[in-house]
Amino acid sequence: MRFSFLMAAVLAACGPPVPSSDAGTDAGSPDAGGPTNCQEPYRRCEAEFRFRALDEQSVQLRGDFAADGWTLGVPMRKEGTEWVARVPVGFGSDVQYKFLINNTIWVNDPANPKTLGGNSLRENVTCTTFTCPVGAPEQGAFDWRDSVMAFVFVDRFFDGDAANNCSVSGVTPAGQYQGGDWKGVTQKVNEGFFTQLGVNTLWLTVPVKNATVGGLGSDGRTYSAFHGYWPTDLEQYESCFGTKADLVALVAAAHANGMQVLFDFAMVHMHSQSTLYAQHPDWFWSLDFEGRQCVCGGGCDWNAQGQRCWFTDYLPHWNYTVAAARDYTVNQAVRILQETGADGFRLDAIKHVDDSWLLQLRTEVEQLAATRSPRPRMYFVGETYDFGNRDYLKSFVDPAAKLDGQFDFPLRLQLLQSVVMRTSPMTSLRDLLATNDAFYGPNALMSPWIGNHDLGRVIHMAEDAPMWGDPYADGKDRAFNNQPTLPGYRRPFERLANAFTFLLTSPGVPLLYYGDEIGLPGAGDPDNRRFMQWAGLSADQQWLRSRVAALGQLRKTHAALRRGKRALLSATNDTLVYSMSDGAETLYVAINRGDSDESVSGLPAQAMQDLLNQSSVSGPNVLIPARSARVMK
Ligand SMILES: [Ca+2]
Numbered sequence: 001m002r003f004s005f006l007m008a009a010v011l012a013a014c015g016p017p018v019p020s021s022d023a024g025t026d027a028g029s030p031d032a033g034g035p036t037n038c039q040e041p042y043r044r045c046e047a048e049f050r051f052r053a054l055d056e057q058s059v060q061l062r063g064d065f066a067a068d069g070w071t072l073g074v075p076m077r078k079e080g081t082e083w084v085a086r087v088p089v090g091f092g093s094d095v096q097y098k099f100l101i102n103n104t105i106w107v108n109d110p111a112n113p114k115t116l117g118g119n120s121l122r123e124n125v126t127c128t129t130f131t132c133p134v135g136a137p138e139q140g141a142f143d144w145r146d147s148v149m150a151f152v153f154v155d156r157f158f159d160g161d162a163a164n165n166c167s168v169s170g171v172t173p174a175g176q177y178q179g180g181d182w183k184g185v186t187q188k189v190n191e192g193f194f195t196q197l198g199v200n201t202l203w204l205t206v207p208v209k210n211a212t213v214g215g216l217g218s219d220g221r222t223y224s225a226f227h228g229y230w231p232t233d234l235e236q237y238e239s240c241f242g243t244k245a246d247l248v249a250l251v252a253a254a255h256a257n258g259m260q261v262l263f264d265f266a267m268v269h270m271h272s273q274s275t276l277y278a279q280h281p282d283w284f285w286s287l288d289f290e291g292r293q294c295v296c297g298g299g300c301d302w303n304a305q306g307q308r309c310w311f312t313d314y315l316p317h318w319n320y321t322v323a324a325a326r327d328y329t330v331n332q333a334v335r336i337l338q339e340t341g342a343d344g345f346r347l348d349a350i351k352h353v354d355d356s357w358l359l360q361l362r363t364e365v366e367q368l369a370a371t372r373s374p375r376p377r378m379y380f381v382g383e384t385y386d387f388g389n390r391d392y393l394k395s396f397v398d399p400a401a402k403l404d405g406q407f408d409f410p411l412r413l414q415l416l417q418s419v420v421m422r423t424s425p426m427t428s429l430r431d432l433l434a435t436n437d438a439f440y441g442p443n444a445l446m447s448p449w450i451g452n453h454d455l456g457r458v459i460h461m462a463e464d465a466p467m468w469g470d471p472y473a474d475g476k477d478r479a480f481n482n483q484p485t486l487p488g489y490r491r492p493f494e495r496l497a498n499a500f501t502f503l504l505t506s507p508g509v510p511l512l513y514y515g516d517e518i519g520l521p522g523a524g525d526p527d528n529r530r531f532m533q534w535a536g537l538s539a540d541q542q543w544l545r546s547r548v549a550a551l552g553q554l555r556k557t558h559a560a561l562r563r564g565k566r567a568l569l570s571a572t573n574d575t576l577v578y579s580m581s582d583g584a585e586t587l588y589v590a591i592n593r594g595d596s597d598e599s600v601s602g603l604p605a606q607a608m609q610d611l612l613n614q615s616s617v618s619g620p621n622v623l624i625p626a627r628s629a630r631v632m633k
Contacts, residue, residue, distance in 0.1 A: 038132035043091035045127035063097025158184030175223035198552015475524030570602030
């Protein structure tokens with residue numbers, strides 16, 4: 001919340017300036033039950049504010065240090081010749097504030113020259129003595145600010161064991177099981193495939209048992225459950241992908257390689273083949289709703305009846321207003337994390353379940369986290385397919401009780417338009433970023449991304465003429481006919497490299513959809529789920545993969561790129577320049593999407609190294625070649 005100071009009567013500072021003490025170096029008292037040494041983002045510092053006293057009757061500290069900090073504030077106490085207030089603030093946070101004198105006069109801090117939006121600004125409050133809230137992840141556990149995630153579509157990734165391969169009759173190859181499995185992923189983990197790309201988090205497709213029959217897709221074609229979204233038994237693992245032991249071994253191999261594992265969890269529905277559905281029909285919404293078949297987008301509306309409509313007529317929708325249904329699925333989800341050792345969930349279509357389910361999952365998963373040492377953060381990333389309404393996405397994000405973050409659909413829209421398709425100026429991307437990085441609140445870790453399994457492959461959006469005009473086109477028109485092939489020229493790969501430069505130099509948990517690092521071609525579902533290409537890469541594909549790897553290693557080496565704060569330095573129609581700084585180090589990123597070289601401004605007037613291209617440059621104006629980027633220090 002930002003205080004509107006325009007309406008307030010402010011004015012002159014009442015009294016001579018005095019030095020303000022450093023923020024938050026005082027000792028605090030530990031939160032009851034909180035750990036003694038938690039990860040930085042969860043630490044609370046005590047920030048001290050002082051104001052030289054003259055003849056005021058009262059002074060209040062007002063600011064954004066608390067939800068009601070601008071409206072209620074904190075009364076300051078007189079200590080000698082000064083008014084003093086101490087308030088807890090998040091480690092590394094910025095605080096905007098004013099003093100309210102005698103309940104009538106607003107003044108900025110005369111001892112602090114820094115301002116933002118007309119308020120006094122204290123930047124990057126840190127402290128050596130801090131408190132930790134109950135449930136905070138401990139120092140030594142994985143810090144999710146360091147995460148780079150790859151979505152591994154297990155069936156389409158690597159076949160490590162032909163003995164477990166499945167086939168469903170009546171299904172054509174594109175919708176058929178293709179043999180990928182957990183042993184195959186484990187092999188690639190151990191070979192260092194992900195580590196070379198800087199990826200340290202795997203999002204794996206749903207691991208539980210799925211329907212063994214074919215099902216009709218919305219396109220009228222018959223599919224197998226290779227995607228994992230037709231669960232029949234939450235208590236069994238999918239034998240087409242291997243055994244429980246294979247999955248446990250995968251997680252262990254990932255951990256041994258410094259990687260985390262998230263499972264996709266499909267908690268909206270079960271497949272009608274499920275015996276659970278036969279045994280407990282009351283745990284599911286009836287397909288009948290006011291006399292019509294309540295299929296989403298058919299007899300029911302995706303939004304109005306979104307928490308009860310069936311995605312298709314063979315996917316009964318869980319009714320989580322029934323406590324037994326909620327208990328059952330939450331317990332199964334927690335058990336899966338417990339017995340595999342995995343680290344969190346990607347929660348599919350989260351807006352289609354009752355809030356109570358997510359709240360209960362967080363509560364019970366936190367109990368599981370408390371049994372691990374050092375206590376980790378169990379990361380939940382949600383999918384809410386909405387690219388226009390940030391407030392709606394944010395309504396699910398609350399690290400204390402709900403999601404850690406969501407896939408950033410609104411940012412992806414602008415990223416496609418500005419960087420990949422070039423239909424909207426880079427200044428528009430800058431304008432979104434001006435509010436987006438901090439939009440989802442303290443400790444939120446959103447996932448920026450450009451490609452996923454529901455959209456046409458992003459390489460085609462980077463072609464000279466984007467294959468689809470709408471960034472969120474589903475690409476189904478060419479999924480079975482006139483399927484796209486690999487572009488035979490460098491420019492689309494360069495544009496994707498620019499998009500990856502942005503992703504891998506931005507805060508949050510960047511997502512890489514398997515194969516996008518080599519510009520894997522494909523139209524909409526299921527053509528966007530082609531088997532991973534392991535051999536015969538073109539020179540352009542090899543070039544792109546090497547760029548993604550270089551960016552991944554830069555992010556790994558420089559904490560400022562993953563944990564830092566972004567400052568926007570300049571933007572034009574074709575260029576964007578920003579810095580990432582964590583207090584210890586500042587790196588500068590410049591991206592030119594245009595087809596001609598551009599000189600960008602806003603950089604420091606100093607000699608710098610371009611770490612991405614191993615060259616020397618000199619600010620404040622630096623030439624960025626066409627369709628390329630620099631990461632400078
Ligand atoms: Ca296999």
